[in-house]
Amino acid sequence: MTTTNVSALQSVATFCGNCNCGCPQLFVDPAAxxxxxxxxxxxxxQRVQMSADQFASLIEEARAGKLDGVATA
Structure with a gap:
């Protein structure tokens, strides 16, 4: 795994944001x-890196409801 300086990434979203716990975040790394x-x-x-196509597929699956049970698992 390549270690990337998070400050060099383009921030897209923070998931939580109501605390100072190091909330999960979504970034784009234009240099990757x-x-x-x-x-x-x-x-x-920890981090997961994927292509934009893979991410779009994940979003599509979530919108279709296929991930709805994950949060309660």
Whole structure:
């Protein structure tokens, strides 16, 4: 895994934002290869990198309700 300085990424969204716990965040890394340009970070310091197409597929699945049960699992 490549370590990327989060300050060099373009922030898109923060998921929570009601605290100071290091909330999960969504970034775009314009300097990354196309297949790793979308970056999701969590409050444990981990990250997932994926292509914009993979992220769009994830969003489509969420909109279709396929992830609705995940939050209660």
């Amino acid at each position: 290869p196309v297949d790793r340009r979308i970056v999701l970070t969590d409050d444990f310091g």
